[in-house]
Amino acid sequence: MAHIMGFGGYAPERIVTNDEWAQRVDTSDEWITQRTGIKRRRFAADDESTLTLAAAAARGAIGDAGLTPADIDEIVIATDTPEVRTPDTAALLQHELGCRNVPTYDLGGSGCAGFIQAMDVANSRIAVQPKNILVIGVEVITRMISLTDRATAVLFGDAAGAVIMGSQPSKAEVLGIVSGTDGSHAEILTLTAGGTRRPFNASSLASGDHNRLVMDGKKVFTEAVRRMSEASAEVLRRVGRTVGEVSLVIPHQANLRIIEAVRKKMGLESGRVFVNVHEYGNTGSATVPFAMWQAVLTNRIEKGDLVVLTAFGAGFHWAAAALQF
Numbered sequence: 001m002a003h004i005m006g007f008g009g010y011a012p013e014r015i016v017t018n019d020e021w022a023q024r025v026d027t028s029d030e031w032i033t034q035r036t037g038i039k040r041r042r043f044a045a046d047d048e049s050t051l052t053l054a055a056a057a058a059r060g061a062i063g064d065a066g067l068t069p070a071d072i073d074e075i076v077i078a079t080d081t082p083e084v085r086t087p088d089t090a091a092l093l094q095h096e097l098g099c100r101n102v103p104t105y106d107l108g109g110s111g112c113a114g115f116i117q118a119m120d121v122a123n124s125r126i127a128v129q130p131k132n133i134l135v136i137g138v139e140v141i142t143r144m145i146s147l148t149d150r151a152t153a154v155l156f157g158d159a160a161g162a163v164i165m166g167s168q169p170s171k172a173e174v175l176g177i178v179s180g181t182d183g184s185h186a187e188i189l190t191l192t193a194g195g196t197r198r199p200f201n202a203s204s205l206a207s208g209d210h211n212r213l214v215m216d217g218k219k220v221f222t223e224a225v226r227r228m229s230e231a232s233a234e235v236l237r238r239v240g241r242t243v244g245e246v247s248l249v250i251p252h253q254a255n256l257r258i259i260e261a262v263r264k265k266m267g268l269e270s271g272r273v274f275v276n277v278h279e280y281g282n283t284g285s286a287t288v289p290f291a292m293w294q295a296v297l298t299n300r301i302e303k304g305d306l307v308v309l310t311a312f313g314a315g316f317h318w319a320a321a322a323l324q325f
């Protein structure tokens with residue numbers, strides 16, 4: 001199994017509070033706090049983009065691993081908010097970081113589960129051939145969805161998280177990863193305009209569909225709780241460990257109520273779940289690697305800890321990973 005050699009993360013400086021949102025759309029700090037637990041989130045500055053966020057997190061992870069860009073053998077980026085339509089953000093990042101001409105690719109459209117899915121891909125690539133893979137989850141969601149639709153706009157923020165995965169024993173061993181997909185729910189959380197079914201045109205622009213994130217919040221909520229708790233139990237079963245041995249669960253940060261429900265279903269005390277959704281909101285595929293970077297940085301994770309990552313997102317996709325620090 002692969003090992004994690006370094007961690008990195010980045011969030012833009014600009015903080016947008018619930019009160020600021022209440023001045024923009026018909027909402028309130030009380031509603032957002034009660035329904036989601038979110039108090040503030042970060043917005044990318046005008047001179048920032050998916051590439052600059054990814055590069056900042058990547059440089060942190062490469063440095064933390066004691067490597068240089070020349071040591072990176074492959075790059076995979078999970079994002080639903082790419083720098084440009086073509087080519088992928090990973091190609092742009094290869095050049096930006098000054099890496100060798102190594103293979104790079106994006107895992108696009110995998111929603112908030114993308115980062116753990118990307119770890120899963122990297123894990124199997126390393127099993128075939130030992131190499132250092134830069135794995136990133138990054139989103140600049142605030143620039144891709146409607147900022148006038150209160151039902152979705154207040155939930156999201158921008159961030160990036162990164163790890164370096166390799167074959168040599170290092171900071172954390174990947175014990176196992178499980179992931180799954182149920183495409184029958186694709187219409188419940190989707191942004192359709194801009195694809196071949198509905199290309200960008202004057203009508204999608206006029207109707208506002210070009211950036212309308214369609215979301216059945218209640219159905220997403222229910223499935224997220226079920227899939228993240230089941231995936232966590234499944235990965236622990238596969239690696240022969242129990243919930244009682246878990247030091248910390250780092251779940252996708254979409255909603256404090258979802259996190260709490262997952263925690264209760266797993267039978268964990270509150271101190272054993274990492275939460276930063278109140279500070280950053282839902283940063284899509286970046287939530288898990290960004291939170292893991294913060295947990296390592298603040299010594300919430302120590303040597304010897306068994307850590308479970310779990311995420312759920314559009315698709316529906318879900319995944320969980322067990323890591324031995």
Ligand code: UT7
Pocket residue numbers: 026027028031032035036112150151152154215216217218220221224254255282312313314
């Ligand atoms: O990472 C995956 C991405 N998405 C998610 O994880 C979302 C999962 N779902 C959720 O987090 C919750 O379902 C929400 C936070 C989105 C909504 O919470 P809820 O308790 O399910 O509320 P609701 O959808 O039942 O909406 C209740 C009311 C509605 O008004 P009516 O129909 O009861 O009059 C909404 O129009 O709240 C209204 N509402 C708002 N009110 C103030 C919706 N958004 C807002 C808002 N401010 N921002």
